Amino acid sequence: MEGEKSSIFFVLLFLNVIWLVGSVSGIGVNWGIQSTHPLPPSTVVKLLKDNGIQRVKLFDADPDILDAMKKSGIQVMVGIPNDMLYTLANSVQAAEKWVSKNVSAHLSSGGVDIRYVAVGNEPFLSTYNGTYESTTLPALQNIQAALTKSGLSNRVKVTVPLNADVYQSSSEKPSDGDFRPDIHDLMLQIVKFLSQNGAPFTVNIYPFISLYSDPNFPVDYAFFNGYQPAINDNGKNYDNVFDANHDTLVWALQKNGFTNVPIIIGEIGWPTDGDKNANLQLAQRFNQGFVSRYYVSQKGTPMRPGPVDAYLFSLIDEDNKSIRPGNFERHWGIFYFDGQPKYQLGLGQSKGLVAASGVDYLAKKWCVLKPSANLNDDQVAPSVAYACENADCTSLGYGTSCGNLDVKGNISYAFNSYYQIHDQLDSACKFPGLSMITDKDPSVGTCKFRIMIQTDSAAGIDGRIWFLRKVFFVLLFYIITIIM
Numbered sequence: 231m232e233g234e235k236s237s238i239f240f241v242l243l244f245l246n247v248i249w250l251v252g253s254v255s256g257i258g259v260n261w262g263i264q265s266t267h268p269l270p271p272s273t274v275v276k277l278l279k280d281n282g283i284q285r286v287k288l289f290d291a292d293p294d295i296l297d298a299m300k301k302s303g304i305q306v307m308v309g310i311p312n313d314m315l316y317t318l319a320n321s322v323q324a325a326e327k328w329v330s331k332n333v334s335a336h337l338s339s340g341g342v343d344i345r346y347v348a349v350g351n352e353p354f355l356s357t358y359n360g361t362y363e364s365t366t367l368p369a370l371q372n373i374q375a376a377l378t379k380s381g382l383s384n385r386v387k388v389t390v391p392l393n394a395d396v397y398q399s400s401s402e403k404p405s406d407g408d409f410r411p412d413i414h415d416l417m418l419q420i421v422k423f424l425s426q427n428g429a430p431f432t433v434n435i436y437p438f439i440s441l442y443s444d445p446n447f448p449v450d451y452a453f454f455n456g457y458q459p460a461i462n463d464n465g466k467n468y469d470n471v472f473d474a475n476h477d478t479l480v481w482a483l484q485k486n487g488f489t490n491v492p493i494i495i496g497e498i499g500w501p502t503d504g505d506k507n508a509n510l511q512l513a514q515r516f517n518q519g520f521v522s523r524y525y526v527s528q529k530g531t532p533m534r535p536g537p538v539d540a541y542l543f544s545l546i547d548e549d550n551k552s553i554r555p556g557n558f559e560r561h562w563g564i565f566y567f568d569g570q571p572k573y574q575l576g577l578g579q580s581k582g583l584v585a586a587s588g589v590d591y592l593a594k595k596w597c598v599l600k601p602s603a604n605l606n607d608d609q610v611a612p613s614v615a616y617a618c619e620n621a622d623c624t625s626l627g628y629g630t631s632c633g634n635l636d637v638k639g640n641i642s643y644a645f646n647s648y649y650q651i652h653d654q655l656d657s658a659c660k661f662p663g664l665s666m667i668t669d670k671d672p673s674v675g676t677c678k679f680r681i682m683i684q685t686d687s688a689a690g691i692d693g694r695i696w697f698l699r700k701v702f703f704v705l706l707f708y709i710i711t712i713i714m
């Protein structure tokens with residue numbers, strides 16, 4: 231028996247070692263929290279560990295998230311939001327405080343493995359009209375100086391996650407690539423600074439957006455199945471837009487004298503809803519294709535063969551993101567808002583994704599349109615508009631998961647979204663004469679009428695009730711002991 235036990239032990243140990251070694255170079259994920267009901271950080275950290283995800287990119291330096299990451303062994307890129315760039319650019323002291331509070335404190339207080347600071351997020355997007363052009367580099371320099379001053383410059387590297395339109399090609403060939411003319415000099419200064427500090431260039435690449443914004447874009451060129459005819463660039467073949475986009479950057483860097491700057495793909499992914507090209511099948515095809523080609527086979531691109539360093543966008547859906555870029559914005563997760571996997575995705579070692587555990591849901595109740603409601607009631611339109619403005623209707627519309635609903639289904643979907651996002655309050659299902667609460671799941675086919683998860687405040691109440699119960703039983707125990 232003993233021998234059997236110890237051999238099982240060694241097999242398990244061995245499997246663990248393989249798993250650890252195998253996942254060290256694994257793909258990272260972006261963890262954003264623009265959700266009405268975010269999962270508790272500890273639940274997400276467990277989700278990451280259960281799925282063997284070893285690297286995480288954050289958009290902020292949220293203390294609760296960083297605390298949950300303590301001793302997890304997960305490598306972290308913390309972010310500085312764009313609205314802090316002005317202050318950090320103009321004050322060395324502010325940068326030092328930022329580093330002290332948001333990096334040093336976590337490194338020293340028991341092990342959050344912070345590897346990078348992302349200064350700003352896509353600050354040169356053209357929709358920002360140049361707002362952050364004068365502050366990004368000085369903020370980067372001040373943060374670097376603060377890291378150096380605290381003796382962390384070897385351990386923690388700075389970078390700036392940039393949108394891929396900071397470079398472009400005058401033809402379809404990557405070798406014609408260079409930085410965008412209006413920010414050419416600025417880009418060279420930034421790259422020079424990164425290069426001097428051994429820091430990586432971070433870029434977000436979105437084949438989905440290429441397809442979304444250009445109806446003539448060849449769909450298969452967005453994926454990794456060997457699109458033909460491939461683009462021939464001086465003997466190098468490009469059969470997918472990711473390779474071509476990545477190597478346009480490699481050429482832009484090379485042309486300006488920077489051959490060895492490491493490149494990180496800050497965001498890569500595919501949404502699952504909110505557009506006709508955003509669905510589970512295409513997202514699975516894209517993400518699995520990416521992981522298999524660049525992580526499992528470590529193919530690299532024609533200009534940079536070998537391992538690619540990338541963070542999937544994203545880990546979990548965020549139902550409070552701005553939908554200005556499009557309705558798909560709230561559906562980038564490989565997991566739904568509640569930590570349920572959307573589709574099978576092998577991240578290298580494992581074949582499928584593991585769901586979040588210990589998630590508490592609200593009751594099995596939905597808010598829907600009353601069967602007796604009159605669709606010509608003039609309260610219908612304003613009620614739906616109000617619900618959609620204050621909840622999430624991005625799964626309605628042509629080509630989406632609920633695109634096949636009839637008018638009544640549409641109205642119910644909007645009401646239910648509002649009701650769930652408002653924690654199933656009775657007052658959130660009071661659309662005048664139109665709505666009612668039901669315990670019959672209205673979901674049909676791909677269209678899921680979701681039940682919201684409990685938030686921290688709801689869990690807090692539960693926690694207190696549980697604590698009171700425990701106190702009660704302990705007292706009861708003492709009373710019984712005394713009596714006996």
Ligand SMILES: *[C@@H]1O[C@H](CO)[C@@H](O)[C@H](O)[C@H]1NC(C)=O
Binds near residue numbers: 267550
């Ligand atoms: C959703 O986002 C808006 C605008 O960014 C913000 O004002 C609001 O507080 C957020 N709501 C929740 C529940 O997080």
Ligand SMILES: *[C@@H]1O[C@H](CO)[C@@H](O)[C@H](O)[C@H]1NC(C)=O
Binds near residue numbers: 324327332
């Ligand atoms: C640390 O980061 C948080 C989140 O971005 C920010 O609100 C806070 O101001 C930062 N602390 C300092 C001292 O800059």
Ligand SMILES: *[C@@H]1O[C@H](CO)[C@@H](O)[C@H](O)[C@H]1NC(C)=O
Binds near residue numbers: 357358359
């Ligand atoms: C950028 O400029 C456009 C047109 O002038 C304006 O509508 C938009 O609000 C501006 N955006 C920002 C972020 O300043």
Ligand SMILES: *[C@@H]1O[C@H](CO)[C@@H](O)[C@H](O)[C@H]1NC(C)=O
Binds near residue numbers: 626627628635636640
């Ligand atoms: C349902 O709502 C969506 C989004 O508001 C709209 O595009 C669609 O036409 C509606 N469908 C029906 C049948 O009313």
